[in-house]
Amino acid sequence: MYRFEQTFMNFLLQHQERHKRTYHFLILMDALISSAKHIQHYYLTGALKGNLDSAEDVNVQGEDVMRMDRIAQEVTLYYLKSSGRVIHAISEESDEIIPIHPEGGRYFVYFDPLDGSSNIPHGLPVGFLFGIAKRNLDGPEDGHLRAGKDYIAAGMFVIPTGTFTLGLKEAGAWRFHIDETMTFVRPTRIWLPEDMKNWELSFNASNRHTYAERVQKWILENESRYAFRYLGALAGDFHRVLSNGGMFMYPAIVNHPNPKKNRPEGKLRLMYEAAVVAFICREAGGAAVNEEGIPILDIQPTKHHQRTALYVGSKRLVDDITKVLKEKG
Ligand code: F6P
DSSP, X not given: OOOOOOBHHHHHHHHHHHTTXXXXXXXXXXXXXXXXXXXXXXXXXXXXXXTTSOOOSBOTTSOBOOXXXXXXXXXXXXXXXXXXXXXXXXXXXXSSOEESOTTTOOEEEEEEEEEOGGGGGGTOOXXXXXXXXXXXSSSOOOOOOOOGGGEEEEEEEEETTTEEEEEETTTEEEEEEEOTTSOEEEEEEEOOOSOGGGOEEEOOGGGGGGSOHHHHHHHHHHGGGSEEOOOSOHHHHHHHHHHHOEEEEEOOBOOOSSGGGOBTTOSEEIIIIIHHHHHHHHHTTOEEEOXXXXXXXXXXXXXXXXEEOEEEEOHHHHHHHHHHHTSOO
């Protein structure tokens, strides 16, 4: 007997109707789902077409060869434009803010269509991350950059694994899987597990001696209690933490032997990396802070490509490191 599964679109339709909302958000999400499916398709066939190399613009046959990150950007912008619902977009792949429908649009979309680029040449998992905020419906819209707490939704596709996790404001974190017809199905509510049994720590261990002393000390005192996992793509690493519990961190680099390589402001981008996972994490019962222990969702961006340090995951663990981060010196 064939097993019918609830589709993502049907889940969202019911959600919108239950909350007496419009269908505009469905149209926007349809555009993001179409983008993700196309990116996934290009990624899976990329090795054959040369898309996974850092190819030049034209290959030896004289054909255009686009790098995967540029394909992902083009695909996403095409669907966002055709949705007719986006005011402007901010993308990791574009220096400037991208105006789309400044007058008629309803949403702001902040995205990174292919995050975790060191995995691309290997065909290993990468992420498509996005955050969505809504225009001011009560008065004139000034187009200011929204803080994570003002997002209405944030999501991440882990490409090409076919998993999609979406945080809906005050309505939970939900995971979906792609089926054999390329449809996202089977909504599953995600809660970070309280039980510490499978908790994991995830950070780039080769950087550990470059972290602030208090962070290094915290790692030394705590690491033996947890399994250590690191893929090097935020979406994949955070996906594991959401399922198993624990913490992903990308601390500030302040003690690099070559001071030019220090990153006191952190490495990850606030608007389409850190705030996205922080939003999903909050909806799953977790927390996220920066190097000063300030909640990521409270940070008001002043630049669209602003960077931040990030500690995200199970609330108890993030609260514990927050105390250390707030210590002076
Ligand atoms: O910011 C991009 C990114 O690739 C993230 O997806 C990932 O978590 C991080 O950088 C990995 O950085 P590193 O190679 O320094 O560990």
